[in-house]
């Protein structure tokens with residue numbers, strides 16, 4: 001490597017730590033049954049309509065995709081807002097790819113990025129990749145993003161602000177009034193990215209509608225994903241919404257054919273599957289309540305969540321050791337340390353059976369820890 005001129009920005013990029021897969025844990029621990037509640041996947045599996053659409057498209061695997069991207073953009077534009085069209089939509093190979101294109105578009109060497117201290121790690125990874133410096137603003141005491149403090153952190157070097165709502169890993173949201181007060185104080189050279197990968201799960205009517213901010217002409221990009229509520233994490237489809245001139249510009253950061261038609265038609269079919277959408281929301285809402293009750297009974301503190309995961313904080317034992325002990329018993333959850341909260345764990349909302357298994361394992365691990373202490 002010594003002869004090679006390495007990219008100095010890339011050398012500084014930390015690797016993204018993904019949640020463990022079921023197969024990996026089965027292999028490592030020799031377990032037959034593994035429950036995965038570590039990556040906020042949809043426990044219902046994909047929509048049957050999406051599976052059928054993808055299956056039919058397989059026989060076109062020899063063709064380059066382009067028609068279906070246009071169809072998805074058109075469908076999304078029309079579904080989101082009467083004022084929006086395909087020109088407001090950019091499709092990516094998952095939400096992360098969209099975040100990459102947006103960062104490529106607006107970050108360059110010496111630029112500043114501001115985000116929360118406990119949020120999705122890809123924001124600072126991407127800013128670093130394109131030569132930026134990240135400023136992390138601490139969360140409020142109630143684990144919400146502190147928008148006034150983020151605004152005060154803006155300097156002339158600031159290029160981007162990443163706001164995740166609901167925020168991963170806290171599940172907390174930004175309200176419309178917070179966003180309205182914030183956006184008017186952000187200078188014109190700054191792009192504000194709303195990561196709304198979990199937006200479809202929100203039931204709180206105060207949640208910010210970032211499309212309104214876009215319509216008002218603010219420098220806002222909203223990023224959404226088919227991975228979570230639409231249950232297509234393995235097919236890699238996400239999108240950005242912004243004013244047409246911003247989308248037009250971001251196309252320059254897009255690789256040709258960045259999503260395949262198999263994934264695109266599955267995404268379109270999942271938009272059509274209202275029954276599945278409804279089931280996904282109903283399951284998450286009911287099962288979040290089930291988990292809250294279990295945490296109350298175990299005397300654990302949790303942050304009320306608007307997403308399909310719950311953060312458990314102030315644990316009586318070391319959070320990382322707890323997540324590992326739970327894993328040893330076959331349930332994958334996430335230690336929130338890589339997301340800025342070393343004293344917390346994050347658990348995805350699963351089916352009742354999966355949640356019950358997690359709660360049983362958690363109770364056993366906590367009791368064993370108590371017995372040792």
Ligand SMILES: *Cc1c(COP(=O)(O)O)cnc(C)c1O
Pocket residue numbers: 093094095096097120164168195197224225226227228233236237238
């Ligand atoms: C899951 C997730 C994404 C996007 O995931 P993709 O699978 O790439 O669509 C983006 N942001 C956050 C906060 C996420 O949790």
